[in-house]
Amino acid sequence: MIDWVLFVVLALVTLGGALKVVSAEDLVHVVLWLAVTLLGTAGFYAMLDAGFLAAIQVLLYTGGVITLMLFAVLLVRREGGHIPAGGVAEPARAGVVALATAALSGFAIVRGGLLEGEAYRLEPKALGQVLLGPLALPFEALSVLLLAAMVGAIVLARRKDA
Amino acid sequence: MSYAILAIVVPAASFLVLALVWPLRHTGRPAAWLSTAAALVSLACAVLALGEAPAMGAPPELLTWPWLVRGGEVIADVGFRLDGVSAPMLVVVTFVAACVQVYSLGYMAEEPPAALGRYYTWHSLFIVAMGGLVIAPNLLQLVAGWELVGLCSYLLIGFYWRKPSAGKAAVKAVWVTRFADIGLMLGLVLLYVQTGGFSWEAQAATSAVAAFLFLGVMGKSAQVPLHVWLPDAMEGPTPVSALLHAATMVAAGVFLVVRCWPLFEHADTLLLAMSWIGAITALVAAVTATVQTDIKKILAYSTCSQLGYMVAGLGSGEMLGGYFHLTTHAFFKALLFLGAGSVIHAVHSNELGDMGGLGRKTRTTMVLFGIGTFALAGLPGLSGFFSKDLLLEQVAHAGQYGPLAILLFVAGLTPFYMMRAWCLAFLGEPSPKAAHAHESPAVMLAPMAALAVLAVGLGYAGGPFGAMVGEPYTFHLTPVGIIATVVGLSGLGLGYAKYGLGKLQGLEVPALAAVVRAAPVDTFWAQAWSRGLLPFAKAIGWFDRYVVDALVNLTGWVAIVAAERARTIQTGRARDYLYAVALGAVVVAAAGTIGGISS
Amino acid sequence: MMGPGLSAYLLVAAAMFGVGLYGVLSRRNLVAIVVSVELMANAANLNLVAFSRFGGHPWGQALALFGLALTVAEVVVGLALVVLAARSHTSLDVDAMSSLKG
Numbered sequence: 001m002i003d004w005v006l007f008v009v010l011a012l013v014t015l016g017g018a019l020k021v022v023s024a025e026d027l028v029h030v031v032l033w034l035a036v037t038l039l040g041t042a043g044f045y046a047m048l049d050a051g052f053l054a055a056i057q058v059l060l061y062t063g064g065v066i067t068l069m070l071f072a073v074l075l076v077r078r079e080g081g082h083i084p085a086g087g088v089a090e091p092a093r094a095g096v097v098a099l100a101t102a103a104l105s106g107f108a109i110v111r112g113g114l115l116e117g118e119a120y121r122l123e124p125k126a127l128g129q130v131l132l133g134p135l136a137l138p139f140e141a142l143s144v145l146l147l148a149a150m151v152g153a154i155v156l157a158r159r160k161d162a
Numbered sequence: 163m164s165y166a167i168l169a170i171v172v173p174a175a176s177f178l179v180l181a182l183v184w185p186l187r188h189t190g191r192p193a194a195w196l197s198t199a200a201a202l203v204s205l206a207c208a209v210l211a212l213g214e215a216p217a218m219g220a221p222p223e224l225l226t227w228p229w230l231v232r233g234g235e236v237i238a239d240v241g242f243r244l245d246g247v248s249a250p251m252l253v254v255v256t257f258v259a260a261c262v263q264v265y266s267l268g269y270m271a272e273e274p275p276a277a278l279g280r281y282y283t284w285h286s287l288f289i290v291a292m293g294g295l296v297i298a299p300n301l302l303q304l305v306a307g308w309e310l311v312g313l314c315s316y317l318l319i320g321f322y323w324r325k326p327s328a329g330k331a332a333v334k335a336v337w338v339t340r341f342a343d344i345g346l347m348l349g350l351v352l353l354y355v356q357t358g359g360f361s362w363e364a365q366a367a368t369s370a371v372a373a374f375l376f377l378g379v380m381g382k383s384a385q386v387p388l389h390v391w392l393p394d395a396m397e398g399p400t401p402v403s404a405l406l407h408a409a410t411m412v413a414a415g416v417f418l419v420v421r422c423w424p425l426f427e428h429a430d431t432l433l434l435a436m437s438w439i440g441a442i443t444a445l446v447a448a449v450t451a452t453v454q455t456d457i458k459k460i461l462a463y464s465t466c467s468q469l470g471y472m473v474a475g476l477g478s479g480e481m482l483g484g485y486f487h488l489t490t491h492a493f494f495k496a497l498l499f500l501g502a503g504s505v506i507h508a509v510h511s512n513e514l515g516d517m518g519g520l521g522r523k524t525r526t527t528m529v530l531f532g533i534g535t536f537a538l539a540g541l542p543g544l545s546g547f548f549s550k551d552l553l554l555e556q557v558a559h560a561g562q563y564g565p566l567a568i569l570l571f572v573a574g575l576t577p578f579y580m581m582r583a584w585c586l587a588f589l590g591e592p593s594p595k596a597a598h599a600h601e602s603p604a605v606m607l608a609p610m611a612a613l614a615v616l617a618v619g620l621g622y623a624g625g626p627f628g629a630m631v632g633e634p635y636t637f638h639l640t641p642v643g644i645i646a647t648v649v650g651l652s653g654l655g656l657g658y659a660k661y662g663l664g665k666l667q668g669l670e671v672p673a674l675a676a677v678v679r680a681a682p683v684d685t686f687w688a689q690a691w692s693r694g695l696l697p698f699a700k701a702i703g704w705f706d707r708y709v710v711d712a713l714v715n716l717t718g719w720v721a722i723v724a725a726e727r728a729r730t731i732q733t734g735r736a737r738d739y740l741y742a743v744a745l746g747a748v749v750v751a752a753a754g755t756i757g758g759i760s761s
Numbered sequence: 762m763m764g765p766g767l768s769a770y771l772l773v774a775a776a777m778f779g780v781g782l783y784g785v786l787s788r789r790n791l792v793a794i795v796v797s798v799e800l801m802a803n804a805a806n807l808n809l810v811a812f813s814r815f816g817g818h819p820w821g822q823a824l825a826l827f828g829l830a831l832t833v834a835e836v837v838v839g840l841a842l843v844v845l846a847a848r849s850h851t852s853l854d855v856d857a858m859s860s861l862k863g
Binding site: 003004007011014015018019021022027030031034037038041044045047048049050052053056057060061064065068069072073075076090091093094095097098099101102103105106109110120122126127129130131135138139142145146148149150152153154156157159 | 764765768769770771772773775776777778779780781782783784785786787788790792793795796797799800803806807810811813814815816817819820822823825826827829830831832833834835836837838840841842843844845847853
């Protein structure tokens with residue numbers, strides 16, 4: 001029962017945050033609401049026995065990425081970071097497509113005959129063994145990707161001729 | 163068989179070395195020696211090959227590789243076919259080629275080294291090409307060789323390319339023979355259509371094939387009215403004229419008829435046409451030769467005339483006479499050309515007016531040129547007598563009396579103009595240029611002597627030659643032969659009396675000259691070109707420009723219009739692309755979901 | 762009563778994904794679009810973790826970890842592009858960036 005209460009609360013926080021992310025008119029607010037959503041997701045991770053991921057989500061994502069985004073917003077912000085509200089037609093079209101996508105997913109989830117199954121307990125140890133065992137090579141490849149992204153970001157940001 | 167292969171492979175190797183190793187080619191004389199050595203080896207091999215060649219009728223010696231294959235079935239081979247027809251011709255080609263190459267060591271000695279190397283490179287190629295033509299196992303390879311000798315002809319006529327006239331002559335030779343080759347190609351295609359191959363022994367071929375092939379022959383062997391390129395071809399070096407434009411290449415046309423004799427043998431109408439065309443060619447060319455003042459032009463028209471003789475002989479329906487005359491003619495006409503070259507070498511001019519009285523300075527040349535003259539005139543005992551006699555007898559035997567009468571007249575005209583050339587060059591008072599003449603070196607006289615031996619003696623080989631070719635032959639004097647001999651001797655006598663002794667001033671040639679000028683063949687072709695071919699080409703050009711190109715442009719126009727319409731899809735708004743992605747994902751997911759649930 | 766099952770998590774993730782997609786499509790500001798993409802990526806990660814939990818295999822969590830790293834990389838490069846665009850264009854309005862227009 002307590003699980004359900006927790007779940008509903010987290011869902012409200014997460015989805016509410018998400019809605020504010022796509023509707024807020026100030027860029028700083030947008031980023032901060034994203035932080036709320038990410039924290040809610042971290043809560044879900046914790047409920048799902050993924051404590052390690054929850055920690056990463058909070059530390060790296062909510063801590064690092066949100067900070068980075070705030071920097072970017074402050075760097076590029078003009079007109080006080082205010083996003084002018086579009087007309088009615090554009091959000092309506094976007095809403096239809098987004099709703100169709102979500103509805104299709106929901107339909108697939110509800111009618112897809114997923115095995116609910118019982119929850120397993122997963123130790124962080126198991127994750128570590130997988131990462132350093134069979135997934136060691138992709139793990140290392142990922143570090144190369146991050147390096148490339150870093151180099152790319154520096155090169156892009158330092159361009160003077162653009 | 164291996165000798166026949168060597169006879170072609172050795173000059174081929176020489177050609178490749180000269181063509182690829184340019185430092186060697188540019189040294190001149192070593193290149194010349196290499197090519198000449200290859201030609202001599204080739205000659206020796208060809209003679210040995212002749213010794214072991216099976217006569218016609220016996221199965222030929224074949225060494226072939228599949229060339230064109232369709233669906234597992236070999237359409238055309240490439241390789242060697244040694245038999246009674248190819249072996250003698252191979253000897254003729256290599257013999258004259260070897261003589262000419264040795265002769266050129268002296269004649270071309272003053273050329274720059276690079277030019278000399280080029281000259282000998284083409285000579286080596288010529289032996290390969292002509293050998294490949296002669297020894298071809300089927301018509302396709304023969305035509306390949308045919309085109310290659312045409313290439314050599316072009317390159318060697320245009321050897322003095324700094325002279326505009328030489329370049330023009332080379333181009334003219336190509337155009338005229340190519341024009342005739344249209345017929346040859348049609349014949350080739352028709353042969354394939356009718357028989358599914360390129361063998362001249364195919365039974366299914368009709369006489370139309372032979373008729374088309376003969377059009378090509380008319381170009382290559384300079385038959386009226388396609389003979390116009392041959393006199394111009396004399397722009398090339400004289401040894402080249404001797405080899406290509408007297409002895410071998412121009413005879414390739416006649417050889418093609420001999421080679422493809424099974425196709426021609428029963429085409430009666432075509433044979434009759436060949437007789438007339440040959441006879442008319444012989445007459446026109448002989449008349450023209452009578453009034454020429456350029457010694458090479460005389461010999462060129464004489465060659466043309468004798469080719470007409472051969473074609474007429476083949477038109478009789480028996481090929482031995484034509485083929486025999488081809489071989490004897492190759493030797494004495496090459497001898498005459500080399501003699502002319504020797505004279506030209508002495509006085510540095512082609513004009514008979516610049517010669518005269520050379521007999522005292524260049525006695526050997528005079529004698530050798532005289533032997534050639536008498537052989538061509540058909541003096542009894544010399545080779546020309548036997549072959550001409552046989553040829554005329556066959557024409558008579560076929561009942562073609564019209565061509566026979568013309569040929570007999572030409573038999574008198576030929577000694578007349580040859581005697582004129584000989585007398586004007588070697589007798590009488592020397593012209594200023596001739597005063598400082600000198601005899602040619604031994605390296606030039608020796609090949610002439612070798613050719614002279616055959617020009618005299620080859621007539622006696624008629625028996626073995628006939629056996630080789632598969633048509634038995636023994637010499638016997640016939641009424642036609644006697645008439646021809648009498649006519650020929652009177653021609654010789656008249657010529658000597660008029661030009662040697664200065665008598666018979668009443669007998670002038672202006673009448674003949676008028677005839678020659680009244681037959682402006684070159685003008686005819688120029689008109690045919692400007693009135694016929696050019697409008698035709700323009701019509702085709704119009705069709706190409708406004709119909710073919712229009713179709714091409716139409717496709718381009720359609721693409722442009724379609725693109726103009728399609729470009730509006732590209733709004734440039736990132737959002738629209740995102741919509742496309744999202745909708746695409748929805749559609750794919752929906753398909754997967756519905757498919758997954760329903761299954 | 763059992764706690765929330767797999768479907769519940771997946772539905773939340775689907776909703777979050779839909780919201781993110783809406784943001785990507787309706788927003789005109791580049792930064793807002795990047796943030797919305799984060800929402801969609803986050804939804805995908807939540808799916809992976811849920812599958813891992815109810816499938817009983819740690820590979821889902823590992824993939825979620827990879828997904829996190831990828832998203833971070835995307836944010837870094839994306840924000841660099843945003844800075845670049847802000848420098849070269851006068852505004853960050855994506856509708857104004859239409860040099861691809863045919």
